[in-house]
Amino acid sequence: MSVILNEAEAKALLKKVLSYSKADECEVNLLGETRGNLRYARNEVSTSGTLINQNLSVQSAFGKKVGVTTIDEFDDASLEKVVRRSEELARLAPENPEYVGVLVPQEYVKSSGYFESTANITPDTRADAVAKSLQISSGQKLAAAGFLEDQRGFSAMMNSKGLFAYYLDSSVNFSLTVRTDDGTGSGYVAKGYSDFKKLDTAAATKIALQKALGSVGAKALEPGKYTVILEPTAAVVLLENIYFDMDARSADEGRSSFSKAGGKTKLGEKIVDERITFYSDPTHPELPAAAWAGDGQPQTKRFWIEKGVVKNLAYSRYWAEKKGVKPVPNPNNMIMEGGSATLDEMIKSTKKGILVTKLWYIRTVDPQTLLLTGLTRDGTFLIEDGKIKYPIKNFRFNESPLIMLNNLETLGKPERVVSTESNQNYMVPPMKIREFTFSSLSDAV
Numbered sequence: 001m002s003v004i005l006n007e008a009e010a011k012a013l014l015k016k017v018l019s020y021s022k023a024d025e026c027e028v029n030l031l032g033e034t035r036g037n038l039r040y041a042r043n044e045v046s047t048s049g050t051l052i053n054q055n056l057s058v059q060s061a062f063g064k065k066v067g068v069t070t071i072d073e074f075d076d077a078s079l080e081k082v083v084r085r086s087e088e089l090a091r092l093a094p095e096n097p098e099y100v101g102v103l104v105p106q107e108y109v110k111s112s113g114y115f116e117s118t119a120n121i122t123p124d125t126r127a128d129a130v131a132k133s134l135q136i137s138s139g140q141k142l143a144a145a146g147f148l149e150d151q152r153g154f155s156a157m158m159n160s161k162g163l164f165a166y167y168l169d170s171s172v173n174f175s176l177t178v179r180t181d182d183g184t185g186s187g188y189v190a191k192g193y194s195d196f197k198k199l200d201t202a203a204a205t206k207i208a209l210q211k212a213l214g215s216v217g218a219k220a221l222e223p224g225k226y227t228v229i230l231e232p233t234a235a236v237v238l239l240e241n242i243y244f245d246m247d248a249r250s251a252d253e254g255r256s257s258f259s260k261a262g263g264k265t266k267l268g269e270k271i272v273d274e275r276i277t278f279y280s281d282p283t284h285p286e287l288p289a290a291a292w293a294g295d296g297q298p299q300t301k302r303f304w305i306e307k308g309v310v311k312n313l314a315y316s317r318y319w320a321e322k323k324g325v326k327p328v329p330n331p332n333n334m335i336m337e338g339g340s341a342t343l344d345e346m347i348k349s350t351k352k353g354i355l356v357t358k359l360w361y362i363r364t365v366d367p368q369t370l371l372l373t374g375l376t377r378d379g380t381f382l383i384e385d386g387k388i389k390y391p392i393k394n395f396r397f398n399e400s401p402l403i404m405l406n407n408l409e410t411l412g413k414p415e416r417v418v419s420t421e422s423n424q425n426y427m428v429p430p431m432k433i434r435e436f437t438f439s440s441l442s443d444a445v
Contacts, residue, residue: 003032003054004154007166013056013074014158020083023060023090026160027102027296030056033153038126041145043138045130048123053153060086061102064095098318102159103296111299113169113288118196119152121172125196126150129174133205137178142212144205146176150196157296167290171425172196173418176205177378178212179445185391186445187211188358188378190233192418192425194288211357211379218391220441221382227353227409228436229346229383232417232428234356234376238401239428240419241362241370243278243334246304248313252323257370257402258313266310272405274308275339280331286416287427293329302331338429339411346410346432348386353432355381355388359397362421371400375442394445395438407434 005013010030017028032054039047057070060083067089071082126148137144150172158164175190187208193199230238242257251258251265258266281301282289291299295317303311312328320327347355357379365371376394383389412430419426 003034003052004152005030005032005156007156010154010156010166011158011164014156014164016076017056017058017079017083018158018160020080021060021087021160023062023087023160025061025102026083027059028056028158030156031153033151035149035151036121036123036126037147037149038130039147040130040134042143043134045127048126056082058082058086060090061099062087062090064097064099065090065093066096066099067091067093100317100321102161103163104161105163106165106292106296106298108165108291108298109283109300111167111282111288111291113167113171113194114152115170115195115197118150118170118172118194121150121196129199129201132202133176136202136205136209140209140213141181142209143179143181144176145179146174148172148174148201155290157292159296163296165292165296167292169288169290170194172199173423173425174199174201174204175418175420176208178205178208180212180216182216184218184445185212185214185216186378187213187215188233190418190420192416214381214388215379215391215445218380218393221354221392223395223438223440225435225437227350227432227434229343229350229353229355229430229432231343231355231357231430232415233420234359235431236417236419236426236428237359237362237374237421238372238399238404239336240334240422240424240426241364241372242401243331245370246313247330248315248323248328249319251313252319255367257368257400258310259368265313267313269310270308271310271402272305272308273408275408275411276305276308276405277303277337278305279303279335279337280333281335282332284333284335284427287333287335287425289332293332295329297327297329299329299332302328304331304334333426335427336414336429338414341410341412343412343430346412346430347383347388349410350383350386350432353383354392355383358420360420365398369400370402371398373398373439375444377444394442396440396442397437398439399437404433404436407436408432409434
């Protein structure tokens with residue numbers, strides 16, 4: 001049996017599993033995927049591999065007593081065994097006071113993230129794509145280390161009340177670090193797409209190469225508050241901490257940056273510049289996602305922050321019931337709206353500032369204000385009188401993305417970007433920010 005099942009095959013298998021159930025309620029989740037990768041370092045391929053995975057998870061409930069088991073064998077005896085085992089565990093388990101039962105059938109919007117160009121990638125395809133990158137880096141006598149990974153797969157769920165959901169998708173991520181021979185210059189690039197045809201490894205390599213050559217001979221600059229231009233790769237690792245924090249329960253319980261004194265939240269309040277809008281949309285053409293959440297709730301286009309105002313927080317079904325509101329599932333993607341400025345235009349409009357290619361090693365300093373710390377890396381440059389003056393040594397920063405988005409000057413056009421911290425893909429624009437806080441110097445390249 002192929003690990004990638006079509007909708008009819010997935011439905012038939014899930015029906016068979018549910019036919020074994022004797023529990024009050026049963027929910028079955030099915031996943032199948034194939035991943036391939038090619039890794040290289042010092043301009044030579046070091047590893048290549050393929051991962052094939054298929055597993056099935058069964059959740060059985062007797063009242064509020066719940067048991068969950070997972071299996072990767074799909075003969076009839078194994079399927080019945082995994083159901084029986086989940087029922088045994090449910091009977092042994094204490095009651096879960098937050099269990100709210102399975103959903104009735106739902107209506108889902110049509111979304112598709114599956115592309116034949118990506119699904120049909122072979123080891124030769126990967127080798128050709130990486131060869132284009134290596135030809136450029138080795139030709140310039142630079143050391144390149146990169147990773148190309150593609151994925152195709154499906155997820156499906158069905159429960160004893162008749163709910164069924166299915167999603168087929170594909171994706172490819174490419175990341176590359178280029179270093180100069182003396183180790184003083186470094187450049188980085190990361191690209192992610194659903195459609196492999198959009199990935200140009202040669203063009204991406206030239207970006208990393210340019211930054212590596214341009215960052216040689218970095219000079220020290222005094223730490224302090226500066227106007228910065230954050231490329232999307234730098235901005236996304238800060239922004240995603242806002243996304244991760246948008247949970248209503250955490251806010252209600254006073255544990256997040258969306259909390260207020262007295263057990264209230266910032267829902268409905270303006271918290272950032274009015275040019276800031278975040279939304280999720282499973283049908284977004286550049287960032288498609290499943291039209292259903294993990295528990296089967298429908299995903300539709302939803303604004304989270306609109307024109308600076310908090311419009312939604314994520315409510316689990318349990319927490320929504322407790323608070324007397326409608327549940328809101330966590331989003332499957334996140335898009336930030338932008339402006340029309342190009343990176344060159346942002347640079348030309350800057351009297352004095354710093355261009356930041358990448359931020360890394362992000363850590364939380366204060367959850368209440370979402371104050372974060374981390375380091376610049378792989379190309380940081382001084383801007384003077386609208387031009388890149390020279391490369392500068394890296395900084396440690398201490399900044400909150402919420403404060404940052406209140407110091408916004410200019411937004412560029414959103415692009416799909418891969419977070420170097422979570423490996424998730426988002427739509428993020430480049431942005432120009434005033435008074436960004438750099439706290440100390442770093443000798444790292």
